[in-house]
Each structure stands twice: as C-alpha cells, then as structure tokens.
Amino acid sequence: MAALPKRILKETERLMSDAPPGISAAPNNDNLRHFDVTVAGPDQSPYEGGVFKLELFLPDEYPMNPPKVRFLTRIYHPNIDKLGRICLDILKDKWSPALQIRTVLLSIQALLGAPNPDDPLANDVAQNWKEDEKAAIAQAKEWTRLYANGE
Amino acid sequence: MSSSHIHFPAVPPLESISDLPHEIYAAQQRQHQQRLNHWSSVMCPIPTCKRYSPIAADTILRSDVSVRSDDSNRSRSSGSPAETLASGVLYYPPPSALPAYTAEIPIRMEPNTLLLDITVDKILNLVKTELKTPFSEDAYDRSSHRSHAEYEDDSDDSEAEAGPSGSAAMHTSLSRDMSNLGQPSGTSSSHRNKRQRGALRPVGSPDEWPFRRDLQSVIECDVCAMMLFDPVTTPCQHSFCYKCLSRSLDHSNRCPVCRQDLPGFAFFQDHSVNRVLLAVIKTVFKDAYAERQLAIEREERDALLDTPIFVCTLAFPGMPTILHVFEPRYRLMIRRCIESSSPRFGMVLPSHGTGQPGTQGVMEYGTMLEIQSVQMLPDGRSMVETVGSYRFKLLEKGNLDGYTVGRIERIDDITPAEELALEQSSLASSSEDHTALGLATDAILDAGGPTTTPAFGLASSGGAIPMPPLTQSAIDDETRSTEEYMTICRSFIDQLRSGSAPWLLQRLNNTYGTMPTDPSEFSYWMALVMPIDEYEKAKLLPIRSPRLRLKLIVHWVESLRSSWW
Ligand SMILES: [Zn+2]
Ligand SMILES: [Zn+2]
Ligand SMILES: [Zn+2]
Numbered sequence: 001m002a003a004l005p006k007r008i009l010k011e012t013e014r015l016m017s018d019a020p021p022g023i024s025a026a027p028n029n030d031n032l033r034h035f036d037v038t039v040a041g042p043d044q045s046p047y048e049g050g051v052f053k054l055e056l057f058l059p060d061e062y063p064m065n066p067p068k069v070r071f072l073t074r075i076y077h078p079n080i081d082k083l084g085r086i087c088l089d090i091l092k093d094k095w096s097p098a099l100q101i102r103t104v105l106l107s108i109q110a111l112l113g114a115p116n117p118d119d120p121l122a123n124d125v126a127q128n129w130k131e132d133e134k135a136a137i138a139q140a141k142e143w144t145r146l147y148a149n150g151e
Numbered sequence: 152m153s154s155s156h157i158h159f160p161a162v163p164p165l166e167s168i169s170d171l172p173h174e175i176y177a178a179q180q181r182q183h184q185q186r187l188n189h190w191s192s193v194m195c196p197i198p199t200c201k202r203y204s205p206i207a208a209d210t211i212l213r214s215d216v217s218v219r220s221d222d223s224n225r226s227r228s229s230g231s232p233a234e235t236l237a238s239g240v241l242y243y244p245p246p247s248a249l250p251a252y253t254a255e256i257p258i259r260m261e262p263n264t265l266l267l268d269i270t271v272d273k274i275l276n277l278v279k280t281e282l283k284t285p286f287s288e289d290a291y292d293r294s295s296h297r298s299h300a301e302y303e304d305d306s307d308d309s310e311a312e313a314g315p316s317g318s319a320a321m322h323t324s325l326s327r328d329m330s331n332l333g334q335p336s337g338t339s340s341s342h343r344n345k346r347q348r349g350a351l352r353p354v355g356s357p358d359e360w361p362f363r364r365d366l367q368s369v370i371e372c373d374v375c376a377m378m379l380f381d382p383v384t385t386p387c388q389h390s391f392c393y394k395c396l397s398r399s400l401d402h403s404n405r406c407p408v409c410r411q412d413l414p415g416f417a418f419f420q421d422h423s424v425n426r427v428l429l430a431v432i433k434t435v436f437k438d439a440y441a442e443r444q445l446a447i448e449r450e451e452r453d454a455l456l457d458t459p460i461f462v463c464t465l466a467f468p469g470m471p472t473i474l475h476v477f478e479p480r481y482r483l484m485i486r487r488c489i490e491s492s493s494p495r496f497g498m499v500l501p502s503h504g505t506g507q508p509g510t511q512g513v514m515e516y517g518t519m520l521e522i523q524s525v526q527m528l529p530d531g532r533s534m535v536e537t538v539g540s541y542r543f544k545l546l547e548k549g550n551l552d553g554y555t556v557g558r559i560e561r562i563d564d565i566t567p568a569e570e571l572a573l574e575q576s577s578l579a580s581s582s583e584d585h586t587a588l589g590l591a592t593d594a595i596l597d598a599g600g601p602t603t604t605p606a607f608g609l610a611s612s613g614g615a616i617p618m619p620p621l622t623q624s625a626i627d628d629e630t631r632s633t634e635e636y637m638t639i640c641r642s643f644i645d646q647l648r649s650g651s652a653p654w655l656l657q658r659l660n661n662t663y664g665t666m667p668t669d670p671s672e673f674s675y676w677m678a679l680v681m682p683i684d685e686y687e688k689a690k691l692l693p694i695r696s697p698r699l700r701l702k703l704i705v706h707w708v709e710s711l712r713s714s715w716w
Contacts, residue, residue: 061553
C-alpha cells in the first residue's frame with residue numbers, strides 16, 4: 001500500500017549503475033525490498049575466486065532498522081553459520097540509519113577478508129579455526145571451490 | 152549566526168585508529184564514554200534555546216551581537232501548561248529540568264570563534280576551494296577542453312571506496328567524521344581531493360557546476376538521502392532533517408553518523424532549526440527546497456489516505472483508552488496523527504496466537520480512537536489519552552514505516568426505529584418462532600462477522616473467566632425487553648458491589664466513568680468492566696444492535712452467575 005521510500009529508490013539506482021567492485025545487487029521484480037546479491041571472495045582470502053550468493057531484505061522500518069541479510073551459498077567461515085546468518089555488529093545493535101545497503105555489503109565482503117574466530121557464530125568452525133588455522137583455511141578454500149563456483 | 156551554539160567541553164581527540172570496524176567501534180565506545188560525562192554540563196548561550204544558560208553565554212560569547220527571542224511558539228518554558236495543537240489535541244510538552252528564561256540578553260561574539268558545525272564547515276571549505284581557484288585564462292582553457300564525463304569521474308572519487316581486500320567505504324567515512332570532530336577545520340583527504348578538482352572552471356548550466364553539485368552532496372541528509380529539510384544540528388554538530396532525526400531518536404539515542412549519545416527527544420523538540428544551513432539551502436536551491444516541501448506535504452497527505460492502525464488492545468465507542476506509547480513505530484504514528492488535521496487512529500486487537508511484532512495478524516473489527524491529549528515524556532515516549540468514536544471493519548491492510556495502515560469501513564448501529572421494531576417483534580414472537588428471529592439476528596450482525604451462535608469458551612487471559620458455550624435456551628430467550636436486559640446487568644453490578652468483588656471495584660475505579668443510561672453506551676461500559684476475555688468482548692464489535700449486544704452480555708452475566716453461585 002505504501003510507496004517505496006525515495007531513499008531506497010536512490011540506493012537501488014546507485015547499486016545498479018555503480019556497484020562496488022566484486023559486488024552486485026539487484027532488486028526482485030515482484031518485491032523491490034528484496035535484493036539478490038552476489039559478493040566475490042576477496043583476493044588473498046580463502047574465499048578468493050568464489051562467488052557467493054546472498055539475499056537481502058529491507059524491512060518496513062528501513063533505514064531505521066537494519067537490512068536482513070543471509071548467505072545462500074554455503075560458506076566455511078567462523079562468523080557465518082550453516083543457515084547463512086551473519087554475525088556482524090552493524091546488522092544488529094551497531095546499525096545506524098546513516099549506513100546503507102552498499103556499506104553493509106562492503107562490510108560483509110570485508111568480513112570474508114578478515115574472519116574473526118573470537119566472535120564466532122558457527123562455533124565448530126571457529127574452534128577449528130583457532131586450533132588449526134591452516135586446516136580451517138584449507139577447508140574454507142575447498143568449500144569455496146565446491147559451492148561458490150558461480151553455478 | 153551559527154547554530155553551533157551548544158558549548159561542550161573539548162574531548163581529547165583519539166589517535167591511531169585503524170580501519171577495522173571493531174577497532175573503530177571500540178574507539179567510539181571510549182569516546183562515547185568520555186562524552187557521556189560531559190553531557191550533564193551541556194549549555195547553550197542562545198536565549199531562545201531551551202538549554203540556555205547565562206554562564207554559557209558569558210563564557211563562550213563576548214561581543215555585542217544581540218539575539219532576539221522571536222520564535223515564541225518554539226520556545227516553551229519548563230512545566231508550561233498544555234497547548235492546543237492545530238489538530239485540536241491538547242499537547243503537554245515534555246518536562247525539562249532547566250529553568251525558564253524570558254530575558255533578552257546581549258550576546259557578544261569573538262571575531263575568530265571556531266565553527267564546529269560540520270555541514271557549515273564543509274560548505275566553508277567548498278567556498279575556500281572555490282576562492283583559491285586561479286582565474287587565469289589557462290584554467291578556462293583547460294576546462295573548456297574537458298568533457299562532462301571527466302567531471303563526473305572527478306566528483307565521485309571523493310567518496311573513497313575500498314577494494315575487496317581493504318576497508319569499506321563506511322569505515323573511511325566513519326573515521327573521516329571522527330577526524331572532523333577532532334579537527335573541525337577539515338584537513339581530511341576528501342577535502343584535498345576537492346581542492347584539485349577546484350582548479351577546473353565551471354562549464355554548462357549552473358546545475359552542472361561542480362561547486363553546486365558538491366554543495367548538494369554536502370547538504371544531503373544522511374538518513375533520507377535527500378536535501379536537508381528543516382535542518383537541525385546535534386550537539387555533535389551533525390545535521391539532519393528535523394523529521395529524520397526525530398524518527399532516528401525513536402529508535403536510538405545515538406547520532407546516526409558518529410554514534411555519540413544525543414540528548415533526548417525533549418531537547419530537540421525545543422531546538423530551533425539551523426538557520427545558517429537553512430539560509431544557504433534556500434539561497435542556492437530555492438526551487439528544489441520548495442519542491443521538497445511540496446513533496447513532504449504530499450507524502451504526509453498520502454500517509455493519511457489510509458487509517459493508521461494501532462494493534463494493541465480492545466476499545467469501544469464512547470469509552471476512554473489511555474495508551475503508553477513506547478514502540479518506535481507508534482511514536483512516529485502518534486506524531487503524524489497529532490500533526491494532521493485528523494488526530495485519530497484505529498485500535499484493533501492482535502489476532503489470536505500471533506507473536507512477532509510486524510508480522511502479527513490483526514483482528515478484523517476495531518474502534519476508532521480520537522486523541523484527546525498527549526503527554527510527552529522527555530525520552531520521546533508519551534501517554535496518549537483517547538476516546539472511542541466509532542467501530543470499523545478493516546477491509547484491507549498494509550504497512551507504513553513499520554506500523555499497520557488500512558482501508559476501513561465504518562460500522563454504525565441500526566436506526567432507533569429499526570431497533571424498536573426488532574425489540575417489538577422479539578417480544579411478540581412465540582418461542583417456536585425462534586428460527587425467524589435467528590435470521591433477523593444475522594442481518595444485524597455486520598456481514599462477515601460472527602454468526603448468531605459464536606463459539607464461546609475462549610482461552611482466558613490474565614484472570615479472565617472462560618465463557619461456556621451459549622446454550623440453546625439462552626438463544627431462544629427473546630422475551631425480555633432491552634430495559635430488562637439492562638436491569639439484569641445493573642443488578643449484577645450491584646450484587647458484585649455489595650460483595651465488593653475486588654476486580655470490579657478496581658475496574659470501576661479505573662477510567663470507565665459512571666454507568667451510562669443509553670443502551671448502546673451501556674453495552675460497551677458493561678463489557679469493559681466484566682472480568683472476561685478480551686477476545687470474547689471483541690465479539691460485540693460487529694453487532695449493530697444495542698439490544699443484541701446486551702443479550703450477549705446477559706449471557707456472560709448468567710454464565711458467570713452459574714459458575715459462581
Ligand atoms: Zn540551542
Ligand atoms: Zn532527512
Ligand atoms: Zn554526530
């Protein structure tokens with residue numbers, strides 16, 4: 001019933017015309033608050049070469065409330081659980097209405113480049129990461145090859 | 152004059168912040184703690200500001216500039232009596248701990264007072280850059296050979312964005328803002344970028360001049376991503392549209408940009424707009440600002456095409472309902488209501504068994520509540536006094552900024568003549584005629600509402616007593632007059648009063664007022680004081696005959712009697 005806020009239109013326009021490197025985001029045709037997102041794994045990270053699919057939803061109170069974001073592609077990461085939920089403070093209590101879809105996606109990309117096993121969401125992954133970082137990184141690379149190959 | 156009139160003691164700038172988000176937040180946390188200690192002493196030297204303190208005026212500003220206290224409608228003294236808004240709502244402004252002021256006090260300004268206002272500061276930097284630009288023929292030549300495309304490229308690189316491996320734009324902008332806080336005169340990298348670009352002379356129409364475009368991005372609100380409208384400036388010197396900041400304060404007491412703690416809702420309600428910014432915007436973007444104003448008015452009008460719906464409790468026509476409004480979405484809704492010419496909203500119960508706010512279902516029938524008065528609390532919560540006017544059926548619902556809105560259809564009682572005819576035919580008919588009466592009853596229920604034999608015995612909530620199913624004998628009993636139904640109710644109340652049933656005394660002492668004599672009002676009053684489930688009571692809403700409502704209530708009375716005595 002309510003029209004889409006101007007700010008969402010503006011953000012969408014800019015995401016479509018001028019997406020940050022390695023990131024794409026396009027709204028669904030039938031729901032302009034729902035975005036299909038891809039994020040390329042950052043260079044020099046275990047996710048390099050992978051393309052990760054995410055879904056992003058703007059709740060009715062956006063930008064007062066943060067977007068809801070979830071990984072659709074399986075990923076081996078201490079801050080992302082097997083349901084694709086992301087442990088990122090700006091998606092929770094550190095959200096501010098001055099942040100944007102763009103900044104959220106850039107932060108997620110940065111999170112891929114800097115896994116933080118001390119603030120885990122996926123406990124088993126975080127534990128592996130701490131106990132045997134080499135093996136964990138190898139596992140992350142393997143999953144990237146298996147699941148994030150853009151198919 | 153600058154609006155950076157709040158003086159707060161300087162906090163030592165933080166140093167060596169990396170771009171990692173958690174370090175930024177940790178640093179902000181420290182800064183936030185430091186600032187917290189300073190808020191108690193925040194004072195404003197401007198007499199028209201509520202935070203005015205003569206000491207602040209004395210210590211910050213020493214010159215002969217006098218400030219008129221001209222906006223009397225904006226400046227309210229603490230504990231001031233209610234005012235009547237254009238919408239007719241009695242408005243009690245939030246109480247303030249600070250003393251009232253009236254005096255016109257001469258204020259003097261140091262010639263080199265440092266400006267802290269971040270937006271004004273950015274504008275000044277734009278101007279400085281523009282002034283430094285050489286007016287040589289060389290510059291003209293270069294610009295005339297450059298295409299617009301090159302301009303576009305230039306204008307975008309000031310917003311630093313990192314590649315996949317580096318820090319995100321957000322971090323850059325956060326740290327930039329923090330460096331601005333420490334060094335108000337602005338020597339950050341973004342300004343250097345702009346300086347280089349300033350060497351180009353404008354070509355094309357004024358709309359495309361880089362200075363204008365830079366200015367446009369400087370005066371954009373970080374919340375709505377549009378040109379600042381009614382800009383207000385926080386003590387941390389960030390500017391937002393008044394409405395955007397109010398909405399943000401509904402959700403969090405921190406500044407949207409730098410996350411510092413802000414004083415509460417009450418503070419900003421009495422804070423005047425940033426006149427410097429407003430003057431700049433209205434001078435440079437006169438038409439765009441006027442257009443923005445029209446767009447906002449249109450939006451507010453559109454927002455009222457649908458009825459705002461408060462999903463909370465049971466309300467009836469003629470009965471008072473007092474609400475404590477604390478949820479952010481309803482704060483916004485109430486503000487919009489009282490600013491409009493129709494200060495009312497629909498009240499419906501949430502539908503049974505739905506949990507999550509936002510996704511929760513709502514009941515189909517509700518009551519329109521007229522806002523009588525609003526007592527604002529300093530933190531933006533409010534106590535809202537309402538009285539029910541009419542019932543409605545929710546035909547269609549949607550969502551506006553988090554709260555429910557809907558298209559409604561008003562439900563009125565049948566006419567007194569119809570009511571009389573109904574009573575007479577009921578009394579005249581014999582008991583074997585009840586099939587026909589059942590049909591008549593159907594017609595008086597709002598279409599789509601509960602049928603004549605609703606399933607009683609709903610799950611009770613909070614001490615309410617579950618109702619047994621309406622028995623066949625109760626349905627058949629049509630031989631009582633409406634007055635007799637009322638008498639049964641009254642004697643029930645008397646019986647309880649004499650036995651001093653504690654729940655009744657409490658309910659009567661609450662806000663339902665004295666017992667009405669009109670059958671319609673009496674039916675709602677009676678329902679409200681009865682100790683039964685709200686969803687059971689809600690069955691009265693679609694019934695368009697006071698007589699039939701009373702009949703249902705008498706059934707409740709009889710059920711209670713049989714279970715108690
Ligand atoms: Zn002030
Ligand atoms: Zn705004
Ligand atoms: Zn701020």
